[in-house]
Amino acid sequence: xxxxxxxxxxxxxxxxxxxxxxxxxxxxxxxxxxxxxxxxxxxxxxxxxxxxxxxxxxxxxxxxxxxxxxxxxxxxxxxxxxxxxxxxxxxxxxxxxxxxxxxxxxxxxxxxxxxxxxxxxxxxxxxxxxxxxxxxxxxxxxxxxxxxxxxxxxxxxxxxxxxxxxxxxxxxxxxxxxxxxxxxxxxxxxxxxxxxxxxxxxxxxxxxxxxxxxxxxxxxxxxxxxxxxxxxxxxxxxxxxxxxxxxxxxxxxxxxxxxxxxxxxxxxxxxxxxxxxxxxxxxxxxxxxxxxxxxxxx
Amino acid sequence: xxxxxxxxxxxxxxxxxxxxxxxxxxxxxxxxxxxxxxxxxxxxxxxxxxxxxxxxxxxxxxxxxxxxxxxxxxxxxxxxxxxxxxxxxxxxxxxxxxxxxxxxxxxxxxxxxxxxxxxxxxxxxxxxxxxxxxxxxxxxxxxxxxxxxxxxxxxxxxxxxxxxxxxxxxxxxxxxxxxxxxxxxxxxxxxxxxxxxxxxxxxxxxxxxxxxxxxxxxxxxxxxxxxxxxxxxxxxxxxxxxxxxxxxxxxxxxxxxxxxxxxxxxxxx
Numbered sequence: 001x002x003x004x005x006x007x008x009x010x011x012x013x014x015x016x017x018x019x020x021x022x023x024x025x026x027x028x029x030x031x032x033x034x035x036x037x038x039x040x041x042x043x044x045x046x047x048x049x050x051x052x053x054x055x056x057x058x059x060x061x062x063x064x065x066x067x068x069x070x071x072x073x074x075x076x077x078x079x080x081x082x083x084x085x086x087x088x089x090x091x092x093x094x095x096x097x098x099x100x101x102x103x104x105x106x107x108x109x110x111x112x113x114x115x116x117x118x119x120x121x122x123x124x125x126x127x128x129x130x131x132x133x134x135x136x137x138x139x140x141x142x143x144x145x146x147x148x149x150x151x152x153x154x155x156x157x158x159x160x161x162x163x164x165x166x167x168x169x170x171x172x173x174x175x176x177x178x179x180x181x182x183x184x185x186x187x188x189x190x191x192x193x194x195x196x197x198x199x200x201x202x203x204x205x206x207x208x209x210x211x212x213x214x215x216x217x218x219x220x221x222x223x224x225x226x227x228x229x230x231x232x233x234x235x236x237x238x239x240x241x242x243x244x245x246x247x248x249x250x251x252x253x254x255x256x257x258x259x260x261x262x263x264x265x266x267x268x269x270x271x272x273x274x275x276x277x278x279x280x281x282x283x284x285x286x287x288x289x290x291x292x293x294x295x296x297x298x
Numbered sequence: 299x300x301x302x303x304x305x306x307x308x309x310x311x312x313x314x315x316x317x318x319x320x321x322x323x324x325x326x327x328x329x330x331x332x333x334x335x336x337x338x339x340x341x342x343x344x345x346x347x348x349x350x351x352x353x354x355x356x357x358x359x360x361x362x363x364x365x366x367x368x369x370x371x372x373x374x375x376x377x378x379x380x381x382x383x384x385x386x387x388x389x390x391x392x393x394x395x396x397x398x399x400x401x402x403x404x405x406x407x408x409x410x411x412x413x414x415x416x417x418x419x420x421x422x423x424x425x426x427x428x429x430x431x432x433x434x435x436x437x438x439x440x441x442x443x444x445x446x447x448x449x450x451x452x453x454x455x456x457x458x459x460x461x462x463x464x465x466x467x468x469x470x471x472x473x474x475x476x477x478x479x480x481x482x483x484x485x486x487x488x489x490x491x492x493x494x495x496x497x498x499x500x501x502x503x504x505x506x507x508x509x510x511x512x513x514x515x516x517x518x519x520x521x522x523x524x525x526x527x528x529x530x531x532x533x534x535x536x537x538x539x540x541x542x543x544x545x546x547x548x549x550x551x552x553x554x555x556x557x558x559x560x561x562x563x564x565x566x567x
Binding site for chain 2: 023024026027029030031033034037038040041042044045048058098101102104105115117119120121122123124126127128129130131132133134135136137138139141145173176177230231233234236237240241251254255258259264267268271275
């Protein structure tokens, strides 16, 4: 209790802090809920990944590393992991290239327009991913809009869906707003006066941008790329609807392992591998970015 | 001219194309729902509501629609009450534990929803909570919607002027009365926005539902997903349009209440 008292007096409230022990009741329901339905299930999944899958039934409580040996020893899974990370990387790079102009524009546009543009940017996020993928199916499909148009001009049938291209289009579409919003957040804190000052000292617009605005916006770029990569790695709906089964990614395999093959131990181990490798990649990326940030400040 | 330093018209055109790219699939889905023809065509061959009629005659879609609405309703109530209480505590009384608690509250948003679904599926089986009926979906959806309520309510609490409450208290109002008469009316916008967010997140939720549905308890996104894997009829467009309309209504409401800007923190569905 002494620690709490010290914290209260350190904050120096305007009115002497009254003690209501019952305010703790406010946080109790959510804490219990998160403990039971979030923390314990995740811990349980880690535990599950070390159990044995018998021929009959779901699992037996016997420790094994066999699931990890299978997950890490099979070249099939490595190929799928490589696919998953590769598509996520491509998606991240494309959303960065497309998201930056969007963010730059929204951060510099007049206040009157900003509200409307933010609505345009955020509202697709509130439309179901299924509906948006469906829209792309209508556009990219074999008898879709683009093919109807191309064929009416006597062109060949284009394969725009049920392959990697379709997946990338869908992923970029879904994650572009996240990237643009992250970058806009940090661009908004940079005064346009800085760029103007550089201009008035004789820098070209591009030079002013590269030397002033871009380095200062790196934290937003950093946050956006992290977010989009993590989201893309775990995406499931878009690869299934726009890639069919022609392109396999890890979340598809994991869900199949759980729901169809009914192999929870191996499914959990595969999930841990995907999670672990993603975390390792991000750790490496964060190290790299921190160095870049320090360098750009110099 | 003062707002443009770089790009000028080129930036404007690029950005316009990007907004079109963002909205295109949604516009296409909605417009093909009103198509009179037998197939999905764009531009539509005449206007018709026949696919909406077809939807209303499809027992599986109608049932899934109703189920999703009820589910979202219960989830919204639970996560709004519990999330608001948590946000109040953390904003005011948490002090030293504030950062740690905040991270915990937002954690369900940071973990991939598909993994959360898997973890819950295994856990529900193991504990005998089972995967029948609405209960597992209710618990799973409540978990993934809590962070949205927490974030929106926390946002309005940051700008809250505590001296109003202190004035009420010094005039003799009890803590509960102060909460009902002063605090609640002021943070109402944030709470309602959080509730709307929770509602639409539950209604559109896919990965968690995929793992926790059972026979006879299918949500609308799952029904649509199953349908789209095997057929390609405009009925699906009519269903999607209803879902889009719900989203638009919610965007407009949130914009009226607190402004969408206040919640752009960058986090997924």
